[in-house]
Amino acid sequence: MTDITAWHIWTLLFIIGIGTFLLRLSFIQLFADRQVPAAITRLLRFVxxxxxxxxxxxxxxxxxxxxxxxxxxxxxxxxxxxxxxxxxxxxxxxxxxxxxxxxxxxxxxx
Amino acid sequence: MSELIENTPKTTGERVGVSDDTATTRASAFWEGVRGISPILLGVFPFALIAGVAQVNAGLEPFTAVAMSVIIFAGAAQLATADLLGKDAPFLIICMTALIINLRFVMYSASLSPHFSGIGRFWKWLSAYLLTDQAYAVSIIRFSRRHISGGKLWFYLGCAIPLWVLWQVGTVIGVVVGLKIPESWSLEFAVPLTFMAIMLPNLRDWAAVAAALTSGIIAVAAFNLPMNVSIIVAAVSGILVGFGLESFLERKAHD
Known part of the structure; x- marks a missing residue:
């Protein structure tokens, strides 16, 4: 961990944190009224x-x-x-x- | 319109049942959730501990390491992030790796969505933030089995909140302890062991095995690629191979 400032780290953590939150929120709220395409469900099973x-x-x-x-x-x-x-x-x-x-x-x- | 009429009685019956949704039934649903998740918490604690150790050993300040567990709250992604930070990987690669690992939450979100359809925005956001492999697994099994008086939301929160608390406590202990553990103990090896404990029991069919094998072999073969892109390349290949094999096997079964 060289040349990385505290600001960089916090930015990184918040980007990952917000990104992760949006993935979690996706179908609970953002696309709540949409059906999940079957191909997506099947792809995600292998994640x-x-x-x-x-x-x-x-x-x-x-x-x-x-x-x-x-x-x-x-x-x-x-x-x-x-x-x-x-x-x-x-x-x-x-x-x-x-x-x-x-x-x-x-x-x-x- | 016909869909609306069809759906209405079902959803209202689940949620609004007047005598069914009181403070007492909510509390009992919550405690039912706590009881459901408690056997799993025992396995989560060492994972949280190791996340704390790994984050502080990657060079993060103790406070930042603790904050990471609150901000991200996803074990595998936190460990991968700590690992890549320690290796000076570029930020874009670290973000992509963490988010690919967390793509699975989209699957859980989609699966829980019909059960949370009537709740307010605050509760949806809270439920989303608290979503984990464990809270999902315990809740969805119970939701599909029988009606929970007091509501699914409160059962879910009963699973998710204790896990969140334990994760934060475990991280703090890991951060404090991690600074004192000698390197000769090789505690970093507990990270792949934890992942094995999560992954191996869930390899239930050949397509999943193929996804894991492909990804693992490519990750090893490509591990010296510049910028630590190997995890992304390997994971995407594994997902596609698993998906491809499953499609192929299904088509063969239909013939």
Whole structure:
């Protein structure tokens, strides 16, 4: 975070905040009397898996500006265990705890 | 005109039922909402904590980091914004990334809209500001099952308001704690873990799996693209692939 002034940050936060509010308000008020086109509903259904996946995978297999596909990358086994826990338990807390536990165990062993 | 006549009894019956909409029934609808959301709050708290930690670790002033949770109030977008701020990404890219992640609210807004049709502007704005994945999920399931005496709005607020309070409290604690956690704990890894906990249980069909896989692979392959555009490129590709595969599978099923 270099060369960024406090004003820039506040502007950014308000743009995202207002934009997000308008997305939330969209059909509750702004287009309340309009039917949502079926194609839009179907497209939007894929926003959560696509957006979240784009945030998840790079955080696991990249490091310091490069790829980290190796056994020494402790985040790979941690993510695999956490993925299994997430699917089986559907519980955020258990997923975070199992992933962090494997990560720390791996770090302690290596 | 015929539509109007058809719709009138249904909507008035839901909302205006005279004996049904009193302070007592509203309060009971609100508490029903609180009870509905409470098991989920346990999972939201660590997420809020991590958002606070990530925001302060991205270099935001503690006060700004807390304000971010009030202004944006959307976890995944806040975490992506913090991450991109830390990487010096251009502002336009940060805004676009956050808003693409939040596009899903349009879907929730459309789905809730018929249930909130008769309420005043203030309540619509409040409900919109408080809209989250969790409040939406709990409310829409209940709305579709049975009539709520006291009104859907109050049930919804009973879900949404405790979540908002918890989110702000969690952020404040995260901001305070985040400044003291040593880097060797790798707490930033809790961010992708949180996203996994949200995403994986919801991959219920092949089209959703394809959307996630496409987006994830492209995000990794393109992560060094200039200006951190990789998330936008990956998410849009994933959405289109999921949509395309679903259309293809449906057409095949009809044949």
């Amino acid at each position: 959560p898996p696509a957006a979240l996946s784009a945030l998840i995978l790079p955080a696991i297999v990249t490091q310091d500006g490069g790829y980290a596909f190796s056994l020494f990358n402790d985040r790979i086994p941690a993510a695999m265990i956490a993925a299994i826990v997430a699917v089986l338990t559907r519980n955020t807390l258990y997923t975070i705890c199992s992933g962090m536990a494997v990560l720390w165990l791996y770090q302690a062993l290596l």
